Amino acid sequence: MKYPTLILFALAAYALPTLASNDYLWGEIGPNDYKLAKDSVSKAFFVGLVQTKKYVFKQSDNLNALTITAIKVTDKKKSHGATAVLVSGGPGSKGATLKFTSERGYGISDIVEIWGR
Known part of the structure; x- marks a missing residue:
């Protein structure tokens, strides 16, 4: 009886990270904040390569x-989404730079929303 349970947990541990999307939130959206920007960030896939894209908000x-x-940052892909890193700026500043990196052989398809006051 132990082995089927272990196999089930092993399969779940393997499958769940691939189904999770890469959504990010830096800072906190308050009731008096304005949406400063809403942009789509995308780059097509290329077989065998990792795609990167830089997003700059000024x-x-x-x-x-x-x-x-x-x-x-909202990932539009349900699996194999790109990761986002806040390189500079962000909450508390006037601008921001984000770097998106895809998985090998996959593209980038994200939405960036920037809020401020």
């Missing part, structure tokens, strides 16, 4: 620029 008028309170 505000045009630096004197009246709002402060970022949160950055939300």
Whole structure:
């Protein structure tokens, strides 16, 4: 009786990470925050290669620029999604740079929302 249970747990441990999407939230979205940007970040797959893409958010008028309170990244893929890393800026600053990295042989398909006040 122990072996079928162990096999079931092993299969679940193997399958669940591949089904999880890579959604991220840096900071906290407050009730008085404005959506500063909503952009789609995508790059097509290429067989055998890891795809990377850099996303840069800058505000045009630096004197009246709002402060970022949160950055939300939503992965549009259900499996084999790209990872996102906040390289610079982010909550508490006026701009942000994100780097997306796909799994080998897969593309990038994410939505970035930036909130601030």
